[in-house]
Amino acid sequence: MESRKKPEGIQESRELPAIRVPQWLDGWDRVKFSAKLHRRKPLPTFYLFSMPAVELRSLCGIQRRQSLEMTPRAADLGIQRQHDPERSEEIRQFVEYGYPWSTLSEAKRESGQFSNFRKPGWLPTAIVINILESTDERENARVASSDVVVVEDDAQCCKIRLPYKTWSKNWRPSALPPFEVIDGQHHLFAFDVNADNRFELPVVAFHGLDISWQAYLFWTINIKPKRINPRPC
Numbered sequence: 376m377e378s379r380k381k382p383e384g385i386q387e388s389r390e391l392p393a394i395r396v397p398q399w400l401d402g403w404d405r406v407k408f409s410a411k412l413h414r415r416k417p418l419p420t421f422y423l424f425s426m427p428a429v430e431l432r433s434l435c436g437i438q439r440r441q442s443l444e445m446t447p448r449a450a451d452l453g454i455q456r457q458h459d460p461e462r463s464e465e466i467r468q469f470v471e472y473g474y475p476w477s478t479l480s481e482a483k484r485e486s487g488q489f490s491n492f493r494k495p496g497w498l499p500t501a502i503v504i505n506i507l508e509s510t511d512e513r514e515n516a517r518v519a520s521s522d523v524v525v526v527e528d529d530a531q532c533c534k535i536r537l538p539y540k541t542w543s544k545n546w547r548p549s550a551l552p553p554f555e556v557i558d559g560q561h562h563l564f565a566f567d568v569n570a571d572n573r574f575e576l577p578v579v580a581f582h583g584l585d586i587s588w589q590a591y592l593f594w595t596i597n598i599k600p601k602r603i604n605p606r607p608c
Contacts, residue, residue, distance in 0.1 A: 388538060389542065391535040397420050414585050421581045422528075425578060429568060433546055467566070472484075498562060503596065505554070518552070523553060
């Protein structure tokens, strides 16, 4: 199985069981991969797991688009749109109260007339991330050796080894965060450090995915799919 070199001297860590998802076609070997163009050949797998939303947020960094309108898109390596705090607050309210209770005014909530509107606020859609390797650079920064997240993938099982034995709300990366968000930043920002740590999110995790491929993946998730036609057939 193809894999990249793992850091030596792994410290005691928290382990998450993961599911390996192989996705590679022979025809993809004809793609023109280029490390110079930030599109080196990716691994033929990604991984599925879940973890508490607040813990996931603490491990994540956001590569934002910083380019001006005149900057060529090929030179714009930011992934995410600018964060919209109102959107994250809307999601936070939904998680807490469900729909349509989350859209009601405070007066209507306190009136007692709409109690049957309150429902669970499930978020079943996965957050898509990239697990940075120790050699990956972003704006001349790397993940500190003590913060590297290791993917253990062998015939017996797959594990994601986090850079601590027990997570705490005070944990912060020493340098570059070990996770990059490809898609789902507004979901993550809906959870602050005081959120309930029992609320977990599904995660789709790539490993060592070059930055241009991340931008491409964000585009295929958010822009390429056609909207459903609301008119009846």
